[in-house]
Amino acid sequence: MSEADAGEAGAHAGAGSGGWPTVDFELTVNGAPQRVTGAWVGENLLFVLRERLGFTAVKDGCGEGECGACTVLMEGRPTTACLVPAVAATGLAIETPEVHAVPQPDPVAAALAVHAGAGCGFCLPGIGMEMRALLAHNGKPSAAAIRETLSGHRCRCLPPERFIAATRDAAKTLAHKQAQARAQADASAQDAQDAQAERELQAERELQAEPQPPHESPIYPRVPAQAGERTQPGGRARAGENDSEHEQAGARS
Amino acid sequence: MDSGTAVADRAVAFPGSVREALDAMTACPQATLVAGGTEVMTLVNSGALRPSCLVVLDRIEELRGVWFGDQEIVLGSATTCADLMQSDVRGVLPALAQAARSIASPGVRSRATLGGNLLSGKRPGGPAAAAPTRDLLTVLVALNAVAVCRSEQGWRQLPVAELYARDGGVNLRPGELLTALRVPTCGGRQGFMKVGTRAGAARSLVTFALAADLSARTVTCAIGGFSPLAVRVDHAGQWLAEHVDWENGAIPDPTTYPRFARLIAEGLVVPGSAGPAGRTTVAVPQSYREQAAEVCARRALVRALPPAGWLEQVAQYQQRAEFVRNRARVERAERGLPPEPPVPGQMPGAQPPGGGLSRGAGA
Ligand SMILES: Cc1cc2nc3c(=O)[nH]c(=O)nc-3n(C[C@H](O)[C@H](O)[C@H](O)COP(=O)(O)OP(=O)(O)OC[C@H]3O[C@@H](n4cnc5c(N)ncnc54)[C@H](O)[C@@H]3O)c2cc1C
Ligand code: FES
Ligand code: FES
Numbered sequence: 001m002s003e004a005d006a007g008e009a010g011a012h013a014g015a016g017s018g019g020w021p022t023v024d025f026e027l028t029v030n031g032a033p034q035r036v037t038g039a040w041v042g043e044n045l046l047f048v049l050r051e052r053l054g055f056t057a058v059k060d061g062c063g064e065g066e067c068g069a070c071t072v073l074m075e076g077r078p079t080t081a082c083l084v085p086a087v088a089a090t091g092l093a094i095e096t097p098e099v100h101a102v103p104q105p106d107p108v109a110a111a112l113a114v115h116a117g118a119g120c121g122f123c124l125p126g127i128g129m130e131m132r133a134l135l136a137h138n139g140k141p142s143a144a145a146i147r148e149t150l151s152g153h154r155c156r157c158l159p160p161e162r163f164i165a166a167t168r169d170a171a172k173t174l175a176h177k178q179a180q181a182r183a184q185a186d187a188s189a190q191d192a193q194d195a196q197a198e199r200e201l202q203a204e205r206e207l208q209a210e211p212q213p214p215h216e217s218p219i220y221p222r223v224p225a226q227a228g229e230r231t232q233p234g235g236r237a238r239a240g241e242n243d244s245e246h247e248q249a250g251a252r253s
Numbered sequence: 254m255d256s257g258t259a260v261a262d263r264a265v266a267f268p269g270s271v272r273e274a275l276d277a278m279t280a281c282p283q284a285t286l287v288a289g290g291t292e293v294m295t296l297v298n299s300g301a302l303r304p305s306c307l308v309v310l311d312r313i314e315e316l317r318g319v320w321f322g323d324q325e326i327v328l329g330s331a332t333t334c335a336d337l338m339q340s341d342v343r344g345v346l347p348a349l350a351q352a353a354r355s356i357a358s359p360g361v362r363s364r365a366t367l368g369g370n371l372l373s374g375k376r377p378g379g380p381a382a383a384a385p386t387r388d389l390l391t392v393l394v395a396l397n398a399v400a401v402c403r404s405e406q407g408w409r410q411l412p413v414a415e416l417y418a419r420d421g422g423v424n425l426r427p428g429e430l431l432t433a434l435r436v437p438t439c440g441g442r443q444g445f446m447k448v449g450t451r452a453g454a455a456r457s458l459v460t461f462a463l464a465a466d467l468s469a470r471t472v473t474c475a476i477g478g479f480s481p482l483a484v485r486v487d488h489a490g491q492w493l494a495e496h497v498d499w500e501n502g503a504i505p506d507p508t509t510y511p512r513f514a515r516l517i518a519e520g521l522v523v524p525g526s527a528g529p530a531g532r533t534t535v536a537v538p539q540s541y542r543e544q545a546a547e548v549c550a551r552r553a554l555v556r557a558l559p560p561a562g563w564l565e566q567v568a569q570y571q572q573r574a575e576f577v578r579n580r581a582r583v584e585r586a587e588r589g590l591p592p593e594p595p596v597p598g599q600m601p602g603a604q605p606p607g608g609g610l611s612r613g614a615g616a
Contacts, residue, residue, distance in 0.1 A: 021264035021305050041264045042297045042304050063298040065291055065361045077335065080360040083294040085287055087265050088309045130359065151453030152358015 025090045029055060030099040041087060046070040048086035049096060057097035057125045061154070068153035071126035072096050078133040080152075097125035100132065107173035108132050108166075115166035119157030127153045131167050140171055266308045271315050271432060271595055274308060275405055278428055281306040286430070288331050289364035291357075292373035292385070316368075316432060318585075320594040321345060321578040325438060327594035328398075330368030330431045335359070337367065337389075341581060344573045346436065348443035348462050348557075352392045355447045358454040368431045371400070371413070374481055375422040385421075386456045391477035392445055394485060395462035398436045401596045404429040408597040414483070421481030432595035440467035441570035444557030446549035447478065458537055461517065461549035463490075463557050467567060470499045474550075476517060479542055489516040493554070502564035510551050517550035518543045 024037045027048070034053050044063070049055040049072070061069035063082045070081040073095040101109040108131050112124050127150060134141055134149045141149070146167045147160060155163070266277035266284070278284055285304040287293050288311060296302035310316060316331035319342055326345060328337075336342070337353035356362055356370070367389055374385035393413045400416050402409040405428060413434060418424055425431065442465040449455030460478035465471070472490040477483025496509045504510070521543055585592055 019303075019305060023264050041307050042302075044294055044298060064295050065357065068358060068360055071360045074363070077363040078360045079363050080291075080358075082298060083289075083291040083361065084364060085290050085294060085297075085307060085309070087307065088287060088290060088311065090267075133359070147453070149359060152360055 023087050025087050027053070027086070027089055027094060028092070029053060029094045030096060031093075036086065039086060041085070043086050044082050045072070045084040045086045045089050045094075046081035049081060049094075055096040055098055057101070059122055059125055061122070061126075066152075066154065067123070067126075068130065068150075069123055069126045071129045071153070073129055073133060076133065076136065078130050095129070097128055100128065101125075106132075107177065108135070108170040111166040111170035111173065115162045115169065116155075116158055119155065119162075123153055123155040123157075127155070127163060131163075131170060134167070135171055135174055139175060141167060264306050266306075267312055268308065268310070270313060271403055271430065274310060274313060274430055275403065275428075277308045278430070279405060281308070282428070284308045286310060288366040288369040289333060291361050291365045292369055310368075310430075311364075311366075315591045315595045318590060319581070321574070321581045323438065323578070325600055326436045327596055328367055328434045328436065329595065330371075330433055331366050334362035334365045334367070334370070334389075338362070341577045344570075345441070345577055346392075346396070346443070347441070348392045348395070348445035348464065349389065349436075351445040352388045352447070352460070352462070355445075355449070355457070355460075356388055356454075361454075367434065371416065371434075372423050372425060372431060375420070376425070385481050386478065387481060387483065388447060388457055388460050388478065391460040391475050391483040392443075392462040393434060393436070394475040394477070394483040395464050395473050396436045396439070396443075397473060398434045399600055400431060401433045401435060402426075402429045403432045403595070410435075410597070410601050414485070417482055435596060435600050437600070438574070439464055440567050441574065442467065442557045442563060442567065444553035444555070446553040446556070448545040448549055458542055459545045459549050461546065461553050463550075463553045465497070465558060467499070470494060470497075472497070474517070474553075476520065476546060476550075479521070479546075486517055486520045489513060489520060489550075492516060497558065501561075502567065503561040504558055505560075507560065510554055513554055514547040514551035518547040521546055 020040050022038045023041055024035070025039070027034045027036060029049065036048055036052055039048060039052065046058055046060055046063075049058045050060060058072055058081055059069035060082065061067035065080045065083045068080065071078050072081045073079065074084070074089065074092050076093070076095075097109075100106045105113065108128050112128055112131075116124055116127075130149055130153060134146070138145060143164050146164045150160065150163055150167075153163075263281070266273075266281070268274035268277050278286070284306040285293060285302070285308070287307050287309050293302065293304070297304060310331050313331060316329045318329050318332055318336070320327040320329075321341070328349075334353040334356050338350050342353075343350040353362065356365065370387055370389045371393075373387070390413065398413045399410050400413045402411075402425065404426060409426075409429070416424055443463065445460070445462045447457050447460045449457050457478035459476065460483070461474065461476050462483075463472065463474040466473070472493045473485065473487070474490050474493075475483045475485050493509070493513050496504065496506060496513075498505050521539075582592075584590075
């Protein structure tokens with residue numbers, strides 16, 4: 001973001017009809033630039049996101065900052081979009097619930113679906129954003145921390161315990177995923193090492209050894225034909241994967 | 254609001270400095286100043302305000318952040334409540350951090366600013382406005398903060414309580430910008446308590462803040478939240494100072510706590526001390542409010558001055574403050590943030606700086 005860019009936004013301002021001055025500006029929503037033209041200066045970010053840009057996962061509950069349904073992340077911080085003049089969001093990174101839940105629900109959205117599925121769902125996108133912001137800096141939040149964080153979100157349908165459980169669940173899934181990713185990274189590093197060692201070994205072998213005589217696959221050793229087994233015409237000649245699958249299938253049947 | 258003809262050629266300005274902000278305000282005198290916008294947008298969304306021109310203050314680095322000096326701590330007016338909850342502020346101005354944390358929800362705190370909290374509400378001669386809650390004001394009044402305003406005419410500094418008229422309206426002159434609040438450093442024994450309409454994010458019924466100055470051996474306390482104003486309760490502070498064992502850092506008599514709390518609650522109805530000035534913010538029976546005030550006062554006192562052992566805590570506080578001071582200075586330099594706070598040379602009524610903040614001649 002730079003002041004110059006922000007200043008640009010104002011430079012395109014014009015007077016709309018009847019004292020409703022309008023502005024053109026650009027927002028960065030979910031990483032992509034979005035051009036807004038002819039918006040009244042007093043329009044809030046919630047309205048612009050929903051009605052002008054079509055990010056309808058952001059909900060309009062109260063327009064006073066009380067209900068939290070319109071929560072988005074601005075520069076990673078939860079923000080009630082209804083209280084931000086849209087033009088003042090120029091140059092700031094905005095994240096809406098869409099980016100996390102569509103097409104694949106992330107752990108937070110999944111946990112909400114499990115624990116808060118019985119509600120009407122109106123408050124959930126906002127609560128999800130708040131949970132993501134919380135979990136980003138606190139991997140194992142206490143019940144008190146969750147309650148405090150979510151205290152600005154009004155849910156008419158469900159008791160707070162659901163959301164504490166959902167947050168805990170999401171935290172667990174996230175931790176698990178992170179551990180998995182770490183293990184995978186470690187494993188692939190190990191694999192790469194192994195592969196390298198294998199290649200070196202192979203190169204050495206190739207240098208030293210005579211061409212190897214053809215041998216049976218060590219993975220699918222030939223099983224002696226059993227009584228009553230169907231033999232595939234020519235099957236034995238083609239020692240390979242398909243063949244052995246047929247064998248196994250045959251053995252099972 | 255004026256019609257389209259009065260609209261300046263720019264409907265939005267994003268000043269990058271105090272100077273540019275003043276220029277923008279001169280260019281468009283009817284401009285609405287927006288810091289975080291949480292109060293402005295509440296009015297706009299409900300149709301009570303129709304801005305024709307916005308001056309957005311949230312990108313002025315000079316106005317954001319906290320400057321930790323030896324003599325004073327300077328709070329930029331566009332510092333958000335979320336920033337006021339950060340560990341440095343929590344260490345040095347614990348009561349202010351607690352007050353910031355008690356305001357609204359994280360989604361509002363990430364935008365709501367200190368300046369906006371103090372300046373929301375009615376302007377003299379302006380349209381009627383909802384009675385605002387100003388929880389940070391209670392702490393700042395207890396800490397003897399000085400508000401610093403800047404206009405084309407120059408600087409104006411005044412005790413923060415004098416920013417307001419009797420009815421709670423804001424006495425900011427047209428074309429004036431609140432740049433900062435200067436808080437004199439004190440020993441760090443501070444307490445804040447709030448009782449709101451519910452346990453979670455809520456508007457306050459009563460807020461109470463208390464600060465003990467260990468070198469002067471005085472206690473200042475303020476009560477607010479029941480009206481747009483916060484008022485000092487000096488008689489209770491003086492009474493308390495006489496019941497503190499300053500030598501050993503203790504309150505020997507355990508009945509001091511409830512007696513102090515009683516004094517505060519009674520002060521709620523004593524005219525000229527803390528009596529309700531202006532409109533109340535949340536309507537509850539007076540008896541309930543008194544009880545809430547009593548509870549607030551007692552708990553804040555326990556937080557600030559526990560029965561014993563605070564000399565050690567004061568020593569720890571001083572170490573922490575020293576650490577924060579040095580680190581903040583280095584961090585500012587590293588991150589290329591303005592090294593000087595947006596205030597003129599001297600704090601009114603302060604001693605000449607003995608190694609305090611070194612300041613230039615002002616912007
Ligand atoms: C849901 C909700 C709950 C809340 N709960 C609480 C609560 O519990 N306790 C409490 O104390 N408050 C509460 N508030 C009020 C909140 O603290 C204020 O809305 C907020 O601090 C205003 O800050 P802002 O930066 O958004 O102000 P803005 O809306 O940007 O501005 C407010 C006013 O101050 C003026 N202004 C701002 N900065 C300056 C400046 N530097 N110089 C001159 N004028 C300036 C603006 O022109 C405007 O008139 C709540 C608000 C909401 C929406
Ligand atoms: S719509 Fe923004 S908080 Fe209710
Ligand atoms: S699920 Fe209906 S409001 Fe929360």
